[in-house]
Amino acid sequence: MFNRRNFLGAGAALVSGAAWAQTSNSGLPEAASMDNAATQKPLVPTSGPDYNPVVTLNGWTLPHRVNNGTKEFHLVAEPVEREMADGMTAYLWGYNGQSPGPTIEAVEGDRVRIFVTNKLPEHTTIHWHGMILPSGMDGVGGLSQPHIPAGKTYVYEFDLVKSGTFMYHPHADEMVQMAMGMMGFFVVHPKDPNFMRVDRDFVFLLNAYDIDPGTYVPRIMEMTDFNMWCWNSRIFPDIDPLVVSKNDRVRVRVGNLTMTxxxxxxxxxxxEVTCTDGGWVRPEARWPEVSIDIPVGAMRAYEFDAKYEGDWAIHCHKSHHTMNAMGHDIPTFIGADKKSVAEKIRKVKPDYMPMGTAGMADMGEMEMPLPDNTIPMMTGWGPHGALEMGGMFSVVKVREGISAGDYSDPGWYENPPGTQAWEWTGALPEPTRAKDAKTVLTPKP
Known part of the structure; x- marks a missing residue:
């Protein structure tokens, strides 16, 4: 979906200067755009230092051109429509046709020149989160530069003095613009191609929105009660899997630009956690984990060797963050008898279904009428039934013999005989209980 005509050629001479220097439209690198929400193949380098490119989950990498030794990129800040999942689209703000914007990739020691064209209805800037650069390139509107007015193009130009994983986002009307989805990744690969090299390198941003059922635009004033918990503005079941070949060395880089x-x-x-947005973690400072807490405004990268085949869940462990379109004022009906009230309601609404008296799992299998542009709270199907998930959830799919560069979904894993839980139909021993136990089983057996 790239528009890359003449993009990777030498190009004409461009206007350089400070971040606040206005430019003419002549000589601008062409602004590549993307209108596909699927994970795109990595952009393999064709010149300069070698590196293994990252794969942006449900995203893509921004192409560049080289002009007199400087890598030139063109970001366009603009309103976008982002398909969050099949059947739901959000009206957001982003870059180059999507939210989040494309991943920028370069190499330690590169000089980069980034043209930023503002097609928003208000001014903007870009802050290069975590990067070491001149103060005037830091992107804080009113402090380090004038704001970029609507319809204008400004230039950021600086040297990449350290490798690592960084982010970009506005520092102008930040509450609105970030709440509308303006953010992206900036990955700087080490100059030494053998340093911290991995076989598969995934990146995605955590973001969140409050979008009322049946509507399209986020409620930007919300501070805590979000109902759409996303990875790269996508929600399960439409977050792509992380596809890995057995025995690959794998890195997962996760940035958090939500409010929690x-x-x-x-x-x-x-x-092991091997990188933060502050830099690489020394080997002696790493420790084994199965969960990593990612603070607000931070990035964490972890690595593992893909030894074990299977379909392995990956998700936020805050249980409400694996739900979609959640209401926060719903009463709990567990244990309640709703038979009589259900009969009365059906006289007015014949298709009424009483739910919640035995938990909410039945919502994962039932299909109820929903407002337009709304996705169920729990959804998604696996090989053994309803997954009853949503939001920040995906699957790491480890398979034998997947070719390098192949990220296509291999389908569901078939557990070998004797390695899957099964139903027991034999006799059960009487459970042992303490004589002085204070717990009472409800309902009593």
């Missing part, structure tokens, strides 16, 4: 922390948990493996 997220403990990201991966099943089937332990891993």
């Amino acid at each position: 922390n997220h403990p990201i948990h991966m099943h089937g493996y332990d891993f």
